[in-house]
Amino acid sequence: MATSVRAKPDGSPPPVAPPSSPGPRRRRSAPGGWRSTLYRWDIKAIPYVFIAPFFLTFAAFGLFPLIYTGWLSLNRVELGGEPQWKGLENYTDLATSEFFWNALVNTFTIGVISTVPQLLMALGLAHLLNYKLRGRGFFRIAILAPYATSIAAATLVFAQLFNTDYGMINTVLDWVGIGPVQWESSKWPAQIAISVIVTWRWTGYNALIYLAAMQAVPQDLYEAASLDGASRWRQFISVTIPSIRPTILFTVVVSTIGATQLFGEPMLYGGSVGISGGSGNQFQTLSLLMYEKGWVNNALGQASAIAWIMLLLLLLIGGVQALVSRHNRKKLGG
Amino acid sequence: MARTLDRTPRSGRRFRQSAGRQHHAGPLTYVLLAVAAVVSLFPLYWNLVAASHSGERVVQAPAPLLPGPRLLDNLSFAWNQVHMGEALINTTIVAGLVAASTVVFSTLAGFAFAKLPFRGRGMLLSLVVATMTIPPQLSVIPLYQIITDLGWFDQLQSVVLPSLVAAFGVFFMRQFLVEALPIELVEAARMDGAHSLRVIWHVVFPVARPAMAVLGMLVFVQAWNDFFWPFIALTQDGNPTLQVALAGLGAGNHTVDHAVVLTGALISTVPLLLVFAFLGKHIVGGITAGAVKS
Numbered sequence: 094m095a096t097s098v099r100a101k102p103d104g105s106p107p108p109v110a111p112p113s114s115p116g117p118r119r120r121r122s123a124p125g126g127w128r129s130t131l132y133r134w135d136i137k138a139i140p141y142v143f144i145a146p147f148f149l150t151f152a153a154f155g156l157f158p159l160i161y162t163g164w165l166s167l168n169r170v171e172l173g174g175e176p177q178w179k180g181l182e183n184y185t186d187l188a189t190s191e192f193f194w195n196a197l198v199n200t201f202t203i204g205v206i207s208t209v210p211q212l213l214m215a216l217g218l219a220h221l222l223n224y225k226l227r228g229r230g231f232f233r234i235a236i237l238a239p240y241a242t243s244i245a246a247a248t249l250v251f252a253q254l255f256n257t258d259y260g261m262i263n264t265v266l267d268w269v270g271i272g273p274v275q276w277e278s279s280k281w282p283a284q285i286a287i288s289v290i291v292t293w294r295w296t297g298y299n300a301l302i303y304l305a306a307m308q309a310v311p312q313d314l315y316e317a318a319s320l321d322g323a324s325r326w327r328q329f330i331s332v333t334i335p336s337i338r339p340t341i342l343f344t345v346v347v348s349t350i351g352a353t354q355l356f357g358e359p360m361l362y363g364g365s366v367g368i369s370g371g372s373g374n375q376f377q378t379l380s381l382l383m384y385e386k387g388w389v390n391n392a393l394g395q396a397s398a399i400a401w402i403m404l405l406l407l408l409l410i411g412g413v414q415a416l417v418s419r420h421n422r423k424k425l426g427g
Numbered sequence: 428m429a430r431t432l433d434r435t436p437r438s439g440r441r442f443r444q445s446a447g448r449q450h451h452a453g454p455l456t457y458v459l460l461a462v463a464a465v466v467s468l469f470p471l472y473w474n475l476v477a478a479s480h481s482g483e484r485v486v487q488a489p490a491p492l493l494p495g496p497r498l499l500d501n502l503s504f505a506w507n508q509v510h511m512g513e514a515l516i517n518t519t520i521v522a523g524l525v526a527a528s529t530v531v532f533s534t535l536a537g538f539a540f541a542k543l544p545f546r547g548r549g550m551l552l553s554l555v556v557a558t559m560t561i562p563p564q565l566s567v568i569p570l571y572q573i574i575t576d577l578g579w580f581d582q583l584q585s586v587v588l589p590s591l592v593a594a595f596g597v598f599f600m601r602q603f604l605v606e607a608l609p610i611e612l613v614e615a616a617r618m619d620g621a622h623s624l625r626v627i628w629h630v631v632f633p634v635a636r637p638a639m640a641v642l643g644m645l646v647f648v649q650a651w652n653d654f655f656w657p658f659i660a661l662t663q664d665g666n667p668t669l670q671v672a673l674a675g676l677g678a679g680n681h682t683v684d685h686a687v688v689l690t691g692a693l694i695s696t697v698p699l700l701l702v703f704a705f706l707g708k709h710i711v712g713g714i715t716a717g718a719v720k721s
Binding site for chain 1: 533561594597654670673679704
């Protein structure tokens with residue numbers, strides 16, 4: 094890259110004066126004419142040109158499909174066939190379907206038992222990593238390694254570890270006199286196992302996000318707190334946590350979105366009966382039900398309705414979270 | 428890994444200055460962090476162990492804890508018999524294209540949002556951020572119909588095109604350039620009569636390069652591991668990515684040999700773990716930079 098204005102490798106701007114490239118200078122000195130028209134057009138239009146790829150991609154692969162999915166959800170649709178108008182029938186069918194309510198409740202329960210412990214452990218880990226440490230680089234990369242592991246790889250490994258008959262986890266539990274736990278066929282153990290996979294993959298990632306936020310907390314807040322005689326635990330609760338509240342909210346939002354669309358982990362954990370979420374649907378999530386309706390039963394209209402219900406759920410959760418954060422800000426007087 | 432460790436003291440000094448409140452860690456802190464590290468790494472180690480035994484041994488209790496003799500046999504079987512070789516090539520192509528295009532387009536858009544005045548800038552930026560909350564489930568049904576109509580089912584372009592640029596990348600580059608790129612630099616180039624493409628090439632890209640590298644790695648990891656849409660758009664026996672091939676293996680297609688299945692998992696994980704081992708520090712920085720500001 095031949096640069097006339099060279100930036101230092103670390104990204105800081107060069108200290109020297111701007112470039113003098115003779116070509117463009119001559120161009121600018123040409124009085125008026127089409128060149129300056131072109132130049133003005135360049136200044137006015139170029140921002141839109143630069144953002145166009147994103148918005149075109151989003152329009153084609155995000156917004157249009159989203160709206161079209163909404164329309165499909167009001168029809169009976171099979172692949173390759175003409176849509177037949179059904180009004181709200183897909184939605185009323187779902188409202189009376191025990192499979193739908195089962196999937197909705199499963200999505201919620203797996204979401205809670207995978208998100209809450211995950212974020213609490215991440216907070217604790219970040220706090221530990223914030224001490225003066227030997228080998229901090231090793232610890233950071235070690236806890237981030239699960240993030241580099243794909244859903245599929247992680248789930249296939251954990252499915253073996255959780256195997257009821259020969260898995261290592263039941264072997265260890267057997268030593269302490271527990272079990273054998275039915276990690277696949279029994280509802281709560283299966284949901285816990287799936288949550289363990291999610292938690293394993295994301296705890297380190299969230300811990301590093303919290304760590305960065307903690308390191309940005311101003312030192313004098315802690316000094317003031319310790320002058321007031323606050324213990325370390327007290328400082329963690331009343332200085333650290335309130336200071337990183339926006340970051341906590343960010344991770345809650347991201348984890349909630351992820352939990353709502355959970356698909357790969359339960360599907361692969363269930364092996365050959367993964368799409369139905371286990372032989373008794375004991376861990377079928379909304380995403381799995383949507384896939385089953387659309388691609389197993391060829392009922393794309395019903396699948397679309399489930400997709401839109403997921404969107405409405407996310408909007409609802411987003412609204413509640415916005416209310417909570419506004420309430421918190423008011424309470425803090427800022 | 429060693430390189431990363433060597434570097435930590437330097438970055439550590441910087442953190443200490445900015446963060447303060449650096450109590451020395453006690454023994455309990457080290458114990459807890461060691462437990463976290465073991466829990467994080469053990470499943471990956473055990474993946475290697477299982478991939479080096481026979482299928483019969485993997486499904487015997489107690490599970491093996493030390494590597495066995497069959498790693499090369501399993502690798503050759505997974506590579507040749509259950510599509511893992513093709514899948515590795517396909518995934519490299521997809522993740523490479525997606526990362527390259529996302530980095531370029533995100534830098535352009537991020538630069539516009541950070542430094543160029545235009546009507547509707549604030550509103551459009553909020554829109555970019557809002558699109559991050561839309562799950563892929565809302566688009567897969569029409570996209571599936573479209574790729575079927577176009578004859579793109581099971582073709583790699585059907586997973587590349589929707590991912591050419593991502594809202595996350597635009598926001599990430601915007602956050603970086605707001606602070607890193609002095610507006611004087613852009614104006615000076617403009618005074619010299621440079622048109623916008625020259626400004627991009629000679630001013631924006633050189634300044635943005637470190638952030639572009641980090642974004643490229645993050646997007647590469649994401650594209651490498653992407654599951655939901657590739658699982659719908661591709662098939663295990665046609666043009667699979669690694670994740671699609673693994674999903675087929677996990678469902679019991681082609682083999683019920685769990686050692687082979689886990690060898691497949693190993694093939695999909697090791698390239699990314701190598702990237703993390705060598706560049707982990709930068710990835711750590713990138714993850715935190717994207718989140719804290721928002």
